[in-house]
Amino acid sequence: MSNNILKGKRGIIFGALNEDSIAWKTALKAHEEGAQFVLTNAPIALRMGEINKLAEHCNAEIIPADATSIEDLTTLFEKSMEVLGGKLDFVLHSIGMSPNVRKGKSYGDLNYDWFLKTLDISGVSFHKVLQTAEKTDAMNEWGSVLALTYIAAQRTFPDYSDMAQAKSVLESIARSYGYRFAKLKNIRVNTISQSPTMTTAGSGVSGFDAFFDYADKMSPLGNASAEDCANYIIMMFSDYTRMVTMQNLMHDGGFSNSGITEDIIAQLTK
Numbered sequence: 010m011s012n013n014i015l016k017g018k019r020g021i022i023f024g025a026l027n028e029d030s031i032a033w034k035t036a037l038k039a040h041e042e043g044a045q046f047v048l049t050n051a052p053i054a055l056r057m058g059e060i061n062k063l064a065e066h067c068n069a070e071i072i073p074a075d076a077t078s079i080e081d082l083t084t085l086f087e088k089s090m091e092v093l094g095g096k097l098d099f100v101l102h103s104i105g106m107s108p109n110v111r112k113g114k115s116y117g118d119l120n121y122d123w124f125l126k127t128l129d130i131s132g133v134s135f136h137k138v139l140q141t142a143e144k145t146d147a148m149n150e151w152g153s154v155l156a157l158t159y160i161a162a163q164r165t166f167p168d169y170s171d172m173a174q175a176k177s178v179l180e181s182i183a184r185s186y187g188y189r190f191a192k193l194k195n196i197r198v199n200t201i202s203q204s205p206t207m208t209t210a211g212s213g214v215s216g217f218d219a220f221f222d223y224a225d226k227m228s229p230l231g232n233a234s235a236e237d238c239a240n241y242i243i244m245m246f247s248d249y250t251r252m253v254t255m256q257n258l259m260h261d262g263g264f265s266n267s268g269i270t271e272d273i274i275a276q277l278t279k
């Protein structure tokens with residue numbers, strides 16, 4: 010089902026690692042909807058070459074970039090404009106990684122060098138992406154920039170560890186840069202707060218299966234899938250959402266406004 014709502018639009022999609030990735034599903038939909046885009050990921054993530062089949066399907070070029078490196082990002086934005094033949098209308102930041110979570114460090118025993126890495130990769134990189142887009146003058150008027158986040162930015166989920174701080178930083182950057190980019194070029198900047206999703210980054214959090222089931226039962230519509238998230242992203246890149254900016258948009262099947270649900274009560278009284 011395609012309505013060509015991204016026809017003629019150009020963009021960059023960060024973070025398609027494998028078929029489960031939210032960015033992967035987004036690339037498929039963006040292609041279906043008529044967009045042209047560059048795919049990018051950290052050089053180390055491109056080594057497996059899985060992204061090549063996605064690039065081929067979408068007729069997209071792959072340009073490697075570590076999202077923490079200003080040099081890589083500058084090359085990425087400059088080359089993307091060259092390859093796509095003009096300025097960009099959308100950017101998806103779909104990036105997250107915590108060395109502390111990955112290596113199973115408890116929240117009372119964090120490695121602070123790793124903590125800073127978590128903040129840089131998962132939070133500050135969004136500022137770097139936005140600032141580089143501005144400095145290379147890469148965005149068209151009325152463009153749309155999005156990053157993906159999680160409700161652990163507002164509420165405590167113990168196993169989410171230092172990623173909670175990174176997501177708070179990320180959401181705050183969307184507000185501050187959203188203001189700046191609106192004034193500069195009518196560009197909108199938002200975050201989408203997504204349900205737990207079975208991906209490489211998601212299942213890296215310990216106890217993820219229980220976490221996933223709990224959220225599913227606490228959400229009257231159930232957890233939003235990666236594909237649903239991709240649909241929402243496409244709408245946010247389209248001209249139907251031109252006045253939405255500086256928002257943290259909940260995409261969670263109703264989780265964030267539910268106190269308790271019948272499904273949870275049934276589980277507890279079993």
Ligand code: NAI
Nearest residue numbers: 024026030031054076104105157158205206208209210211
């Ligand atoms: P994923 O593991 O498929 O994607 C994460 C991506 O980040 C990977 O492609 C990885 O290579 C990339 N990345 C890591 N370090 C990087 C760096 N230095 N430079 C450039 N790219 C780098 O997992 P998923 O779930 O698709 O994650 C996408 C986004 O969605 C992340 O921001 C994640 O925190 C967010 N999210 C995920 C949820 C979940 O349960 N899976 C829930 C809510 C938000």
